[in-house]
Amino acid sequence: MSEVNLLTFGEPLVMFASQDLNLSLTDSTHFRKLLAGAELNVAIAAKRLGIGTEYVTSVGNDLLGIYIKKSISELEIGTHYCYTDETHQSGFYFKQRVSQGDPSVYYYRNNTAAANFSQNFLEDINFTGVKALHVTGIFAATSSNNFKVIQKLLSLAKAKNIISFFDPNIRLPLWDSKELMVESLNSLAQQAEIVLPGISEGKLLTGLKKPSEIADFYLKYSNRTRLVVIKLGSKGAYFKNINGNQGYISGFQPPRVVDTVGAGDGFAAGLISGIIENLSIEQSVARACAIGALAVSSASDNGGYPTRFELERFMEKVNEN
Known part of the structure; x- marks a missing residue:
């Protein structure tokens, strides 16, 4: 196994992306099959930057x-830690194609293989050389079992001096109630070294409005x-x-805006x-903003992520202007 710097856990999904512009999912008839899933998107983006990455999950023993x-x-x-579950199916979803705004999506992810990820699998993982762990509130929301898996992972990261990143990544339909979601996600955030909510997520989870107030929370x-970023x-x-x-890092102007997902x-x-890579916080956040800008230029959830060369060229070009 090559050197692994990043571990990320999540539910991979097969996306059937409509090719029929501005038609509802009901009326669409042409679809493209693609790989999706928030944590997997992170793994793809990190790998394109040359970061050794392992993705941990369970999938069904099926075509998907x-x-x-x-x-x-x-x-x-x-x-190496992508396990096959013989009794549960893989998840998938349909995604609308739109010319502006956010597309409609429809998920089939109830009781999937990933939602039944065995805690025993954690004993198989070799954490040697791992520098970062990335987890989200999505995986935690897929089942009570997976919530405990995330708790255990964050505890392991602390014990092994691995930097833990937690993105709330709110998916309200996956939770039984808003109250349970807020309590659960905030409890997981408290166990992570680095927390990175979106501003709307931060407002919802803390009841506060200003970024500085959310960070202080x-x-x-x-x-x-x-x-907190x-x-x-x-x-x-x-x-x-x-x-x-503390501080603000300005966003980058994307080449074009096609789809904000991812x-x-x-x-x-x-x-x-x-x-x-031990960059300063400012440099790290600027890099994050640049990749976010490039990501929206692709119709795929993860097709717009740059290589390191593409990223550096984009950031240099913006700085020149």
Whole structure:
């Protein structure tokens, strides 16, 4: 196994993306099969930057599961911990194609293989050389079992001195109630070193409005959290760490806007890569913003993520202007 710097856990999904512009999913008849899933998007974006990455999950022993594992392997992302579940199916969803705004999506992910990820699998994982762990609220929301898996992972990261990143990535339909979601996601955030909500997520989870107030909420009520980075969409991002260092990083103008899905995951990968490489917070957040801008230029959830060369060229060109 090649050196692994990043571990990310999640539910991979097969996306059937409509090719019929501005038609409803009901009326669409032409679809393209693609790989999707928030945490997998992060793995793809990180790998394109040259970060050794292992993706941990369970898939069904079905056509979609075989496609998922084959596609991940072709992307040169580690599949050593991509387990096959003989009794549960793989998840998938349909995605509308629109000329503007957010597309409609429809999920089939109830009681999937990933939702039944065995906690016993954690004993198989070799954490040697791993520098970062990335988890989200999506995987935690798929089942009570997976919520415990995330708790255990964050505990392991602390014990093994691995930097833990937590993205709330709110998917309200996956939770039994808004109250349970808020309580659960905030409890997981308190166990992570680096928390990166979107501004709307931060407002919903804390009841606060200003980025500085949201950051203080997570920094003050956790003995573990040392950095909060709040995504502000096209405006960039705000960060604050445990030492009081804070600031705004301006967003980058994307080449074009095709689809905003996956931008936050690209942002996460950029931040993770910068932290792993010991860049300053400002440099890491700027890299995150740049990848987020490039991500929206593709109709695929993860097709717009740049290579390192493409990223550096994009950032240099913006700085020149």
